[in-house]
Amino acid sequence: MKALKYALVLIVVTGIRAESIVKSFQAPGPNNGYYAYGLAWDGEHLWVGEDLNGTIYEIDTSDGSVITSFPGAPQSNHGLAFDGSYLWASSDYHSDYIFKFDLSGNKIDSILNPAGDYSGGMTFDGQYLWVSMYYPNTQPNLLKVDTANGTVVTSIPSPGLQPQGLAWDGAYLWVSMDDNDGDPERVWKLDPANGDTLLSFPVPTTRPRGLAWDGQYLWLVARGPSGVSGYIYKIDPYATGNPEISLSTTFHSFGNVLVGDTAYFDLQITNTGGAALSIDSCTLSEEVFFLTESFPISIDPGSTYSMTVYFAPDGPGNFTDTLTIYHNAPLQDPQIVALSGVGVYSGPVIHIPESSHDYGTVRVGAQKRWFMEVENQGNSELIIDQLTFSTGFFFTASSLPISVQPNQSVQVDIWFYPQHSGSHIDTLLV
Missing domain, CATH: 2.60.40.10 (Immunoglobulins)
Known part of the structure; x- marks a missing residue:
């Protein structure tokens, strides 16, 4: 019997970072957008929910300006989703409900939040609402929900224990993950049938929150590039990368x-x-x-x-x-x-900024000092080797010679010592 040997060639392809940041701007809300969380796309504008005051903002994505706003889910809006006509916003542990709003801010309906106290994000797939369960750290934590009655149709695992934002691109589910419990801060593209990873890329900064899909690009809430702030990033997940x-x-x-x-x-x-x-x-x-x-x-x-x-x-x-x-x-x-x-200047060049000085009134027999500044505006050492007065009423106590290095200055003390009353004028030669 012949022994047959087979050579199995294994090829491993390592993916490179391929996403590109198309644009970014500061998120709305208090503290420079720090509390921005939920994110949804209505076909024309973005909607952003913040979790300090519970406000929901409509955003013009051309410049990040606020078009309108209204009170959303109390103290939360961690998840925000658009079903084609209405917005859905999840509240926190104060009220474990998901609220349905029209675009004017009127509350239409609500269902019990199947994710409990802490949902991380939401999105609509055209028929069902997907909700990520941020806490407790259990799997499966991506829940497919029937909004007619609030029941969970099915669930799949996410790549980490604490998923945040969710987005639906028409065929696949996207989820952002932060590293609060050690999960890598990445955005993942998942097969909605089983949670298998199809693609992932790192978050541009840190602390990813809401996700939204506008038909061509992903939008992500995360920290700003510097300082304590929240930013909204427009991302092409299939591009060649960003310049740095x-x-x-x-x-x-x-x-x-x-x-x-x-x-x-x-x-x-x-x-x-x-x-x-x-x-x-x-x-x-x-x-x-x-x-x-x-x-x-x-x-x-x-x-x-x-x-x-x-x-x-x-x-x-x-x-x-x-x-x-x-x-x-x-x-x-x-x-x-x-x-x-x-x-x-070339060589030593002397410059005295104050070309004259008035000591004012000085009592006869008293002494008054003035510090005369002498600058060297040249590129070689300046030597002050002599100070000459024409009267006996002025003198210096500085030791000569005095060296002044290039682009430096010294202060030379010049004293006035009147022995009798009257005006006294002198000329100092340096």
Whole structure:
């Protein structure tokens, strides 16, 4: 008998992040949208429910502005769904009901919430209402509900123990998951028949909440890109990714530069994301700092662009400015680079800001001091080796010589000591 050997080749394909943030804006409600939770799409606008005061907002997605609002489920609105004519909103443990509202805010009906005290999200599949059970941490926790009587038709497991928002795309169920009990913060596409995972991607920021599907894109409530706030993200789950911007530095000092000369440095801008990065514009407020680039600038994924920043001081002294870089990376704020430089003359250059000083009235026999500031506006050491007065009423106690480094200043004490009454005038030679 011949022994037959078979070679089994196993191919593992590792998925890459494919979703793209199309746009984002701050959610409505208190504390910069921090309490935004439930989300639903009515075919034209988004509806957002917040869980502090229980308000439901109608949102214009072109700019995130509020069109109208009304009181929803008391202190909750964790789940929000649109059935084609009416909104459904879930309340919390104060009232374990799901309420039916018309779009003017009138309460039409209610059913007992099969998820109990803590539902995470809701959506309609065209016939039934899906409700995610956020707590207790039991499976199956995605419930298909008949709104005619509130009974659970069927249930499937979610990929984690505490599911949040739900959305229906016409064939499949989408669910967002937060990491309060260790679940990965991702958005999952599920087979509604059994809960099998078909696709998933990471949440843009943290703390995902409501989900909605508008026929082409997903909408997600989650934390804002910075600070304590709530944002609404428009997501293409099948796109190639988002651009991400990274700078070689966020601060640059040009040091000492001769007045009339121009110094420069190259700022490296890298696209670490998965889609083309566009630098739309840059702003500076001081004329001594400038760019020569033409905008917009497109940077391919994984590529770096070198932007030259110039400093041309038009006089001596310290100069500062802020370079602000505006771009299309949706999860990042405009980038800031702090700039500084010093304008100097060639050689040691003395400058005394106060060319005269009046001591006022001083009692005969008393002494009064003035600190004379002496600046070095040059690029080499300044030596003060002599101070000469023409009368005996003025003198200095400072030890000579005095060294003043480039772009630095010293204070020299000049005393007035009148021995008799009257006006006293002197000229100091430095």
